[in-house]
Amino acid sequence: MNHWLTAPILIPLLGGLLQIFMTYAPLQLRRTLALATTVMMLASALVLLGLADDGSYRVYAFGNWQPPFGIVLVLDRLAALMLVVTGILALFCHIFSTRGSDGQGAHFHALFLFQLLGLNIAFLTGDLFNLFVAFEVLLIASYGLLMHGGGTTRTIPGLHYVVLNLVGSALFLISVGMIYSVTGTLNMADLAIQVPRVSPEDLPLVEAGGMMLLVVFGLKAAILPLCFWLPRAYANATAPVAALFAVMTKVGIYAILRVYTLVFGDQAGALANLGMDWLFPVALVTLAAGVVGALGAKALKALVAWQVIISVGTLLAAIGLSNPAGTSAALFYLLNTTWVVGGLFLVVDLIGNQRGSAGDKIVTAPKMHSRTLLSVLFLLGATASAGLPPLSGFFAKLLILKAAVPGVEMAWLWSIVLVGGFFTMIAYSRAGSIVFWRTVEGHVEDKGQLTLPVTVSASALIALSVAIVVLAGPISRYTDATAAQLHDPAGYIGILEMPSTQEAQP
Amino acid sequence: MELVFAITIGALTGSGVYLLLRARTFPVVVGLTLLSYGVNLFLFSTGRLVTGGQPIIGSTGTYTDPLPQALVLTAIVIGFAMTAFVVVLSLRSQADTGDDHVDGLRESPENPDKNGQGASQ
Numbered sequence: 001m002n003h004w005l006t007a008p009i010l011i012p013l014l015g016g017l018l019q020i021f022m023t024y025a026p027l028q029l030r031r032t033l034a035l036a037t038t039v040m041m042l043a044s045a046l047v048l049l050g051l052a053d054d055g056s057y058r059v060y061a062f063g064n065w066q067p068p069f070g071i072v073l074v075l076d077r078l079a080a081l082m083l084v085v086t087g088i089l090a091l092f093c094h095i096f097s098t099r100g101s102d103g104q105g106a107h108f109h110a111l112f113l114f115q116l117l118g119l120n121i122a123f124l125t126g127d128l129f130n131l132f133v134a135f136e137v138l139l140i141a142s143y144g145l146l147m148h149g150g151g152t153t154r155t156i157p158g159l160h161y162v163v164l165n166l167v168g169s170a171l172f173l174i175s176v177g178m179i180y181s182v183t184g185t186l187n188m189a190d191l192a193i194q195v196p197r198v199s200p201e202d203l204p205l206v207e208a209g210g211m212m213l214l215v216v217f218g219l220k221a222a223i224l225p226l227c228f229w230l231p232r233a234y235a236n237a238t239a240p241v242a243a244l245f246a247v248m249t250k251v252g253i254y255a256i257l258r259v260y261t262l263v264f265g266d267q268a269g270a271l272a273n274l275g276m277d278w279l280f281p282v283a284l285v286t287l288a289a290g291v292v293g294a295l296g297a298k299a300l301k302a303l304v305a306w307q308v309i310i311s312v313g314t315l316l317a318a319i320g321l322s323n324p325a326g327t328s329a330a331l332f333y334l335l336n337t338t339w340v341v342g343g344l345f346l347v348v349d350l351i352g353n354q355r356g357s358a359g360d361k362i363v364t365a366p367k368m369h370s371r372t373l374l375s376v377l378f379l380l381g382a383t384a385s386a387g388l389p390p391l392s393g394f395f396a397k398l399l400i401l402k403a404a405v406p407g408v409e410m411a412w413l414w415s416i417v418l419v420g421g422f423f424t425m426i427a428y429s430r431a432g433s434i435v436f437w438r439t440v441e442g443h444v445e446d447k448g449q450l451t452l453p454v455t456v457s458a459s460a461l462i463a464l465s466v467a468i469v470v471l472a473g474p475i476s477r478y479t480d481a482t483a484a485q486l487h488d489p490a491g492y493i494g495i496l497e498m499p500s501t502q503e504a505q506p
Numbered sequence: 507m508e509l510v511f512a513i514t515i516g517a518l519t520g521s522g523v524y525l526l527l528r529a530r531t532f533p534v535v536v537g538l539t540l541l542s543y544g545v546n547l548f549l550f551s552t553g554r555l556v557t558g559g560q561p562i563i564g565s566t567g568t569y570t571d572p573l574p575q576a577l578v579l580t581a582i583v584i585g586f587a588m589t590a591f592v593v594v595l596s597l598r599s600q601a602d603t604g605d606d607h608v609d610g611l612r613e614s615p616e617n618p619d620k621n622g623q624g625a626s627q
Contacts, residue, residue, distance in 0.1 A: 181552035
C-alpha cells in the first residue's frame with residue numbers, strides 16, 4: 001500500500017476546504033494559497049509519474065479493505081500521465097485566473113480546486129461506482145465554474161450543460177446497476193475477471209450496460225450526437241475555466257480507454273471489444289463535424305471550442321483502431337491537444353481584451369494592441385492544433401496515421417484526418433487573417449496592458465508544443481509503455497492478489 | 507412483487523423522460539426528479555428483491571445484498587444536491603431571460619448571436 005496515491009486527492013480537497021473557510025480573507029492571500037495548492041498537487045502528480053514509470057501497479061485500499069471488497073485507488077502509467085497532464089494545465093490556468101477573473105465570484109478558487117479533486121479521483125479510482133462519484137464531484141464543480149463571473153449569456157448554455165449531464169448521470173447509474181446485477185462486483189479488476197464468465201442468458205444485460213456506459217462516456221467526451229452542448233458552453237465560460245475544461249472531455253476519453261481495454265478488452269470472451277466497431281466511425285464523423293463547425297465559427301472562442309471536438313474525434317479514432325500503436329499515438333496526441341487547446345483559449349481571451357468592442361468576434365476591427373506577440377502565439381497554437389510541422393500536432397497526427405493497418409479503416413482514417421486537418425488550417429488562417437491583418441481605421445481604447453503572469457501562462461501552454469517535440473523520444477517511449485500496459489490487462493487484474501495488509505505482527 | 511416493482515420503475519422513468527422533453531424548465535426539473543427516482547429504484551433492485559432478509563451473510567437463510575443499498579444512498583444524496591442546483595439555475599434562467607423555455611427564447615434583438623459574447627467581460 002502506497003500512501004502517496006492519496007496525495008493528488010487530499011491536496012486539492014484540503015486546499016479547497018481551506019478556501020471555503022477563507023471566503024472573506026483578502027483576495028491576494030487566497031490566490032497565493034490556492035496557487036500553492038495547485039503547485040503541490042502538480043508536484044505530487046510528478047512524483048507519482050516517477051513511481052508509475054517502473055511499470056508496476058500500485059494500490060491504495062481505503063480502510064485497508066482487500067480489493068474487490070473495498071474501494072481502491074490504482075496507479076498505473078495511464079493514471080499518472082493523466083494526472084500530470086491535468087496538473088500542468090491547471091497550474092497555468094490558475095496563474096492566468098489571477099489576472100482578475102477569479103475575483104468575479106466568491107468561490108472561484110474553491111471550485112477550481114474541487115474540480116481538480118474530481119478529475120484526480122476519476123483518474124486514480126479502480127472502482128466503477130467510485131468513477132461515477134468522481135464524475136459527479138467534477139461535474140458539480142464545473143457547473144459552478146461555468147456560471148462563474150455571472151452574465152446572462154452563461155445561464156442558458158449552463159442550463160443545457162447541467163440538464164444533459166444529469167441525464168448522463170442517470171444513464172451511468174442504470175448501466176452500473178445492470179453490470180452489477182449480473183457480475184456482482186464493481187471493482188474494475190474483478191469485473192475484468194467476471195465479465196468473461198457471464199452465462200449466455202445474462203449476456204445481453206451486461207452488453208446493454210456496457211453500451212450504455214459508452215453513451216455516458218461519449219456524452220462526457222462530446223462525441224457526435226452528444227456534442228452540441230459543448231461549443232456554446234465553452235465559448236461563454238471565462239478563459240481559465242474554458243482552458244481547464246479542455247481536459248474535461250479527456251476524462252470521458254480516459255474512461256473509455258480504461259473500461260474498454262480492461263473490462264471489455266480482447267480477453268472479455270463473448271463481449272470482447274464491445275462497442276469498438278461503433279467507436280471508430282462515430283469518432284470520424286465527430287472529427288468531420290468539428291471541422292465543419294470550426295469553418296463556420298463566428299468568434300475565436302467558438303473556433304477553439306470546435307477544435308476541442310476535432311481533438312475528441314481524432315483521439316477516439318486512434319483509440320478505435322484498438323491496437324497498441326493507436327493507443328500510444330492517441331496518448332501522444334492527447335498531451336499535445338490538451339495543453340495547446342487550453343493555451344489557445346487563454347490566447348484568444350487576451351486577443352479579445354485587446355480589440356475593444358470587437359472582442360473575439362471574427363470581424364474586421366481597428367488595429368489591436370500587442371498585435372505581434374498575440375499573433376505569434378495564435379499562429380503557434382493554430383499550427384500545433386491543425387497538425388502542421390514542425391510542432392507537436394504534426395508528430396502526433398503522424399503517429400496516428402502510422403498506427404492504422406492497411407485496409408478500409410486506414411483509407412477512412414487517412415482521408416478524414418488529412419482533409420480535416422487541411423480544412424482546420426483554412427479555418428484558422430481565415431480567422432487569423434481577418435483578426436490580425438484586415439484592420440480598419442479607428443482607435444481601440446486601451447483595456448489594460450498584458451501583464452506578465454497572463455502572458456507567461458498563455459505562452460507557456462503554447463510553448464509546451466515545442467517542448468513535446470524536443471522531448472518526443474522520452475514521451476513516446478512512455479506512451480508506448482502505457483499502451484502496452486493497457487493492452488495487457490493481466491497486470492491490472494493482478495492487483496486483486498496483491499497483499500494490501502501490512503499489519504505489525506504481535 | 508417483481509411485476510409491481512418493474513411497472514413502478516417503468517412508469518417513473520417513462521414520465522420522467524416525457525417531462526424532460528417538454529422544454530420548459532419546471533417540467534424538466536420534475537422530469538429529472540422522477541427519472542432519478544426510477545433510477546434509484548432500479549439500482550436498488552439490482553441486488554435482487556428479498557423480503558425480510560438481513561443484509562448479513564450467515565445470519566439467516568436468505569440475505570439481502572447490502573451493496574446496492576449503499577449505492578442508492580450515495581445516488582440519492584448526489585441527486586438531491588444536483589436537483590437543488592438545477593432548481594436555482596432554472597430560477598436564474600427565468601429571471602435572466604424572462605421566459606421559462608430551456609432555450610430562453612426571448613433573446614435581445616440587437617444580439618441574435620450569442621456565441622461571441624461573454625469573452626470581453
